[in-house]
Amino acid sequence: MPDLLVKSVSDADKKKLRLQAARHGHSMQEELRTIIHNGVNPSSGQSFYQALKEAFDGLEDDGFTLPERRVPRHAPSFE
Numbered sequence: 001m002p003d004l005l006v007k008s009v010s011d012a013d014k015k016k017l018r019l020q021a022a023r024h025g026h027s028m029q030e031e032l033r034t035i036i037h038n039g040v041n042p043s044s045g046q047s048f049y050q051a052l053k054e055a056f057d058g059l060e061d062d063g064f065t066l067p068e069r070r071v072p073r074h075a076p077s078f079e
Helices: 011-024 028-040 048-056
Strands: none
Touching: 011 028
């Protein structure tokens, strides 16, 4: 697999990348590969949440009301 060298990355951006990679449980190299992949393949980088949000944006509430909450019954005792 070919290598890619990125020059002149600010210290602040490098630190943010390191923290983002740690949050995702990745190395910095894996995080960069994911960012590049999602950048050149935008449809594969969309989160499930974002896809749902876009699908339901603009839909209006048709007056659906939730039923009143009731106290649940107690489980039977078999003793």
